[in-house]
Amino acid sequence: MKLTGAEIFLESLKQEGVKTLFGLPGGVVLKIFDVLHQQKDIEVILTRHEQGAGHMAEGYAKATGKPGVALVTSGPGMTNIVTPLVDAYMDSVPIVVFTGQVPTQLIGNDAFQEADNVGISRPCTKYNFLVKDVNDLAQTIKEAFYIAMSGRPGPVLVDIPKDVAMNKGDFRYPQSVSIRGYNPTYEGNKWQIKQAVEAIHKAKKPIIYVGGGAIFSNAHEELMEFAELTQIPVDMTLMALGAFPATHNLSLGMMGMHGSYASNMAVHYSDLVIAIGSRFDDRVTGKVSEFCPEAKVIHIDIDPTSIRKNVHVDVPIVGDVKTVLRELNAMLKATPNGNSIEQRRPWWNQINEWRTKHPMGYVQPPDAKIKPQYVIDRLYQLTKDKDPIVATDVGQHQMFAAQHFLLNKPRRWLTSGGLGTMGFGLPAALGAQAAFRDRLVLCIAGDGSIQMNMQEMATAMISKLPVKTFIINNHFHGMVRQWQDLFYEGRYASSYLDTVPDFVKMAEAFNAAGFRATKVSEVDDVIKEALKTDKPVLVDIEVDAYENCYPMIPAGGANHEMILEDPPEMKRGEKPASKVAGEDKDTVLTA
Amino acid sequence: MEHIISVLVENKFGVLSRVVNLFSGRGYNIETLCVAPTMDPSISLMTIVTSGDDRIIEQIVKQLNKVIDVIKVVDINESEFVEREMALIKIHTRQEDRAEALRITDIFRGKVVDSSQNSYTIEITGDVKKVEAAINLLQPLGIKELVRTGRVAIPREPARTTATQPKRILKEEK
Ligand SMILES: Cc1cc2nc3c(=O)[nH]c(=O)nc-3n(C[C@H](O)[C@H](O)[C@H](O)COP(=O)(O)OP(=O)(O)OC[C@H]3O[C@@H](n4cnc5c(N)ncnc54)[C@H](O)[C@@H]3O)c2cc1C
Ligand SMILES: Cc1ncc(C[n+]2csc(CCOP(=O)(O)OP(=O)(O)O)c2C)c(N)n1
Ligand SMILES: [Mg+2]
Numbered sequence: 001m002k003l004t005g006a007e008i009f010l011e012s013l014k015q016e017g018v019k020t021l022f023g024l025p026g027g028v029v030l031k032i033f034d035v036l037h038q039q040k041d042i043e044v045i046l047t048r049h050e051q052g053a054g055h056m057a058e059g060y061a062k063a064t065g066k067p068g069v070a071l072v073t074s075g076p077g078m079t080n081i082v083t084p085l086v087d088a089y090m091d092s093v094p095i096v097v098f099t100g101q102v103p104t105q106l107i108g109n110d111a112f113q114e115a116d117n118v119g120i121s122r123p124c125t126k127y128n129f130l131v132k133d134v135n136d137l138a139q140t141i142k143e144a145f146y147i148a149m150s151g152r153p154g155p156v157l158v159d160i161p162k163d164v165a166m167n168k169g170d171f172r173y174p175q176s177v178s179i180r181g182y183n184p185t186y187e188g189n190k191w192q193i194k195q196a197v198e199a200i201h202k203a204k205k206p207i208i209y210v211g212g213g214a215i216f217s218n219a220h221e222e223l224m225e226f227a228e229l230t231q232i233p234v235d236m237t238l239m240a241l242g243a244f245p246a247t248h249n250l251s252l253g254m255m256g257m258h259g260s261y262a263s264n265m266a267v268h269y270s271d272l273v274i275a276i277g278s279r280f281d282d283r284v285t286g287k288v289s290e291f292c293p294e295a296k297v298i299h300i301d302i303d304p305t306s307i308r309k310n311v312h313v314d315v316p317i318v319g320d321v322k323t324v325l326r327e328l329n330a331m332l333k334a335t336p337n338g339n340s341i342e343q344r345r346p347w348w349n350q351i352n353e354w355r356t357k358h359p360m361g362y363v364q365p366p367d368a369k370i371k372p373q374y375v376i377d378r379l380y381q382l383t384k385d386k387d388p389i390v391a392t393d394v395g396q397h398q399m400f401a402a403q404h405f406l407l408n409k410p411r412r413w414l415t416s417g418g419l420g421t422m423g424f425g426l427p428a429a430l431g432a433q434a435a436f437r438d439r440l441v442l443c444i445a446g447d448g449s450i451q452m453n454m455q456e457m458a459t460a461m462i463s464k465l466p467v468k469t470f471i472i473n474n475h476f477h478g479m480v481r482q483w484q485d486l487f488y489e490g491r492y493a494s495s496y497l498d499t500v501p502d503f504v505k506m507a508e509a510f511n512a513a514g515f516r517a518t519k520v521s522e523v524d525d526v527i528k529e530a531l532k533t534d535k536p537v538l539v540d541i542e543v544d545a546y547e548n549c550y551p552m553i554p555a556g557g558a559n560h561e562m563i564l565e566d567p568p569e570m571k572r573g574e575k576p577a578s579k580v581a582g583e584d585k586d587t588v589l590t591a
Numbered sequence: 592m593e594h595i596i597s598v599l600v601e602n603k604f605g606v607l608s609r610v611v612n613l614f615s616g617r618g619y620n621i622e623t624l625c626v627a628p629t630m631d632p633s634i635s636l637m638t639i640v641t642s643g644d645d646r647i648i649e650q651i652v653k654q655l656n657k658v659i660d661v662i663k664v665v666d667i668n669e670s671e672f673v674e675r676e677m678a679l680i681k682i683h684t685r686q687e688d689r690a691e692a693l694r695i696t697d698i699f700r701g702k703v704v705d706s707s708q709n710s711y712t713i714e715i716t717g718d719v720k721k722v723e724a725a726i727n728l729l730q731p732l733g734i735k736e737l738v739r740t741g742r743v744a745i746p747r748e749p750a751r752t753t754a755t756q757p758k759r760i761l762k763e764e765k
Contacts, residue, residue: 123616
């Protein structure tokens, strides 16, 4: 059967089970959009910026576990999606991005809207392809999805020149792929797993350090079994939130730079660290040379390069978390470990002491300004029965959300960890909402971050994606201001965002709903209002502009050296003056 | 420490740049790099000389393995090996130096592959030490131009071979 490249594209995506595609057209991809326009199997969500399309694909992928798909044009369309590609590469998110390219005979001629798409994206994708012949298209698409989803997931880019989309070719979708240089290892080495079992039996002060890999591997049940079987406390990275229930008694919450006191003390003083699909990022290890100085390390990871990249590992297990944990659980059950639980009683006493000494708390005096933590807490309390999906932007609000929005299930948490991309939240939330039309999707945004992809409110309206966005508005790049307080004597260089825009009016300009809370007593009301609204909502919450996020391990510090509150020697900066003409309602910053 | 790493790769466009990007992006060092086809036309062999401590070399090998177009990676230094490099050295030859030039070439079992009124082009093949020794000795005569191939290496038997039997290698786990 002869089909055009554009038709082959469509049929291939259908074969892959793609239901939603995020994109924005342009000259060289018009043919493909034209074909998509005339069918109903795949929904096309038109975004307002290609960066939006990329993050939506990421949000879709994180929430569903299926690949997210984006289609953009050549040149500027491609360069606009570079940030999501890098973001997805850092956080191992499986997305497949299709870019248009100038016709094959023009490639290299500096043609109109030509960019070296494969060259630009080479260091920011797991793999990329340039399709030069329409007869290779189906095979390439098959390989692209396979590579994105298998092993350590990641972004793949397929560059399709205009003539390849127009030309006719044979369509036969391949049933399987084999790539001789690519064979991810799923089964862990049995001998190593046995070593792990022995180490676990011997350990007096063990800790589980779970990462995003446990979520990608859909291993939450196996993880639960492992933790309960061994009664070992569980620390989670930012990317692992939801892999293990935050409200479970074995959970110590998030670890790392802004992690809980108990989680960081526990990892520092442990004698066995069991790393499960986590990559020893410097936001977790702090000063590497002082990371868990007395511990043996077991590391389960599907990517051999993650193992021993940053820290020494005693028991390396290359494999898939789910597969390895099953094996490990079976071996553990075969060798009862009754007395090892007994010998860890002092460890648990110590951990419980840490837990009660510095719980993850905050103080909200009723007449004071709204504390950002309070907003997150109320949002959590008022929505937890609805099992929401929570997306965040990047900054203090992201960390407050990680600390106070307790998640009990995987794939509810969409955040940009490795790259820390401001502007990730809203489009990621929209991507998840596109996958789950009937679920509650929240976006916890910063007033700085939201302005980086604000235009996607239009997508939310037009594609009927009723995401509820809560802007934790401190009129600052708060995370930057915090560092300036702590390390730059309070000089607020380029961190004050002033009093514009008016987010409620902004919401209204999109024909969405806008609400605002400026007092503690209004917080519950606006949350309830927002939840009642069918449309997309922007809620502007004016919070205490000077709240800092603690605990905090200063960059280069060791994990037990947390700062727990504003240090006495900290110099607070001067309140910046508003530059908006006639502005006098700057209530947030005046005491 | 210096390591010679053999990398079997798909013979496709862009592969060289994937490998080179990996080194530059992560701050690893490439001292020499040689790329040539193998007996299987769909596979090329890259020989990379690099340096670093054990941890860095372990990462380099793992990172190379991770590149999808890389089929197999062998750290040649893990076993006994033979290495060779070739240099083409064009030297000035005044009348009185010609005999000396020929003598040095002879000592290193080199060959004069081109000559003109006032120059010789000498080919020297050997391990790095030999090539460099020859260059040092020829230097006083006046080197006009020097080209070196960079090193290639092969493990001594019995050991894993690099590129002679690609079919068999394909079945090994990566
Ligand atoms: C402002 C800000 C503050 C931050 N503060 C913190 C903080 O306090 N604490 C914190 O933890 N992080 C923090 N981060 C995030 C941090 O930068 C890293 O993104 C994060 O720690 C990495 O998490 P991870 O180790 O779970 O790795 P991920 O990036 O989730 O990587 C997953 C690992 O699992 C492996 N893997 C993938 N699939 C599988 C599979 N099927 N089987 C086995 N293994 C698999 C991968 O190879 C990889 O090694 C912060 C980020 C920002 C922007
Ligand atoms: C695209 C991008 N640019 C710059 C940064 C550096 N940065 C990290 S947090 C932050 C401030 C974020 O401000 P806001 O969204 O208001 O969140 P807040 O910290 O105030 O809660 C900045 C500028 C970044 N992470 N991403
Ligand atoms: Mg802010």
